[in-house]
Amino acid sequence: MSVGIIMLVHTAFDRAEQVARHWSAAGCPIVVHADKNVVPSAYNAFVDALSDMPNVRFSKRHRCEWGTWGLVAATQSASRLMLDEFPHVRHVYLASGSCLPLRPVQELIDYLAERSQTDFIESATTSDVPWTIGGFDKERFTLRFPFAWRKNRFLFDKYVAIQRLIRYRRRIPNGIVPHMGSQWWCLTRQTLSAILDDPDRPIYDRYFKKVWIPDESYFQTLARLYSRQIESRSLTLSKFDYQGKPHIFYDDHLQLLRRSDCFVARKIWPFANRLYDAFLTDPAGAMKRTEPNPGKIDRIFAKAVERRMRGRRGLYMQSRFPVEGRENGLTCAPYAVFEGFSDLFENFERWLAKVTGARVHGHLFAPERAEFADGQSVTNGALSDSASLRDYNPRAFISSLIWNTRGERQCFQMGPRDVIKDIQWDIAKDANAQISVLSGAWAVNLFKSNSNFADIRQEAARLQRIESKHLEVLRSPWTKARVRIWTMAEFIEAPMEPLQAIIDEIGKQNQFGLSEVPKMADLTGFGQFLQNLKNQGMHPYLMGDFPVEHQLHEPNKDKPKPYLVR
């Protein structure tokens, strides 16, 4: 009793020969099918090379076009020959020229001997498993596919469209239930011969000839009719990418393949010398008697699909440049934007860094330069503080900054003095942004400044105009950032609660609440200052209502208490 190997070969004959010798040395008879597209000289050389082995046969050659009947026909011929020529074969293992045995062949033989009635063939109904890529899951069985997709893509597509248009449906013969699965199977003599000798085989063959990719469904469906015991899995490790193309294994996959404990892997890059050397010359191996476990290495393939389809969030590079709306976030991590806080509080940045542990920058979009934390002129990733570089592409600036500082929360200040026109929409639409605004707080700086009142009035009008536009942006329905807006007057009534909420959201939990509050600027006379602006015809409204007279909510001059200890 032994295992017979069918090898479907169309290229890399030296490797195929090497693997054939490996199988043969372990006593496995081999039937080789070479694609009819192979040029005669190459084929003859291959036949010659294998001629010294007594247990190798060559089956009738068919033309194998991907996705068409040829592959099934080739498998049928080879199976027939195998069953007839080698009567002691009990399991037939379908492999290709780029398959590589990963474990000693004797382990496979023993494994199958213990499961003498079991067919290993991945076989699932299309309705239950949405595997297929390209949309043809049910349709591959109910439409006709006479054209090869690779060669006649135009005809293929048109013919499908026409059939869909006229709602053509094929009848599935004898009520068989279409199943699909990996084309690499291992069937028992009983099952395989039942399929090949079925009196209805011409009917099935005729039907499957026009099915799309029949090599993934012919045996998978018919095995269900005869098998005593189906193990619906393939003994061949073979992974497919998001387009349904097989992953190729290279030298650096050696450990990965070892870890899988699978008997055979496909497909191997023909020049992966290290893999071929390691697996084909391995003496006897460890005889682990473990179950194949391709699941162990699934994660790495799942990650590749994720990377190809979704990419790394917040990364812009030469091979990832999402169009607007598909970027899945402008930035890669949450960050906080504070507007007006550093005007109202004298030591806000230092205080914020202390209570949150975050990196707190100044005004990153200041007209003069990007005010990085600690006065740096170049920060992580060699990002420059040059205003013209920043303004040349502010989106790249902010996404680079957040990307370069992955793992560390970033906070920065913003205000109407800054160059925000080109970036405010991007930040507002970024779900990673947490924006807290004290509207009108820019007036504090003007209030403390030593300029002429006429200039102050003009500047106040300009800043108010910019900020009110900015607030419109933040309140627009397209904004995805977490936005909080207080008028300055409203905020200084009760600053602790909002501050606490913002700090909590930044993350670092402080069990005892805020032990320090930042020091508020001295606002004595601020109400009068605003009134003066009003008297000059410039109505500052963004800061809310400040009475002219000294009132309760202004810091009490008699009891200066910069730090509140709870």
Add this chain to the structure above:
Amino acid sequence: MSLLSEAGMAYRLRWKRRRLLFRALRKRRQLKAIKDRTARILPDQILLFSTIRNEAERLPFFLEHYRSLGVGHFLFVDNASDDGSAKLLEEQDDVSFWSTSESYRLSRFGVDWLGWLQIKHGHGHWCLTVDADEILIYPHYQTRPLPALTGWLDQQELESFGALMLDMYPNGALEDQKYMPGSSPFETLDWFDSGNYMMQQKPDLLNLWIQGGVRARLFFKDRPRRAPTLGKVPLVKWNRRFAYVSSTHSLLPRRLNQVYDVEGGERISGVLLHTKFLDSVVARSSEEKKRAEHFANSKLYDDYYDALSSNPTLWCESSSRFTGWRQLEAMGLMSKGNWV
């Protein structure tokens, strides 16, 4: 309307491509074959095309690197070298080279010359077009040579492969680290800028216009538009009807420029390690300034050459030290895409 303008654009670009091909055809007369070994090129070999001028210093490592990656044949255009580059090339069995003393700039920075060689020899091959100071690396390059990559690209039905040009520089003033020809330039040029790149999509050719890096940070911070372009498409499954447009930054037909994903995913890409900043660059810069052959409006770049001539330090506190491709992959400077 947009359909119409699309069609108009496609039409214009088709003629532009024909014009470029015609230029290449005319410029072939400027090339004189010194050593033509192209008869040795085998059908599936990967070919490398390069225009050089006085690169005897870089060539030994260059040839070694690309040979070990599996390049089958090198095709050089030697633009009037006088430092022994020609002799060096002549000794290599897998090198064919042509010589010319015509203007590099008027040949669109060598593209016209190489264009002719690509028409003649590149058709049907995977062609790598790089400068002598560009060392291509890509995910898994140490274990998977170029034929593995191009085989996989073929399987994925991709015709082109994009890369970022990454300026490598030493820690310290440029002239302080002496380079020994033949050794790896990255023993001294082992620092780079990791996260200051800016990109935008060109509306006509659809290529990504990438700028930034150390040169933008130091020499072009006041006029970022002038900063050198860093996106390249160096590896292409060539057809004799293809043509590079400006250096290897973009080519026609423009579908070849779409080496990036616009739906949020990552395609595979590599990095061209740029060895421009060897110690010799300081002396060379004043010469290049005089020759004015490297930029279309060379006058605009005088300051840049002056800065380089003054033996500057490019390194800064936030520079990153190069450790290998996995580092660049993790930093997002290249991507494995779905090449597991």
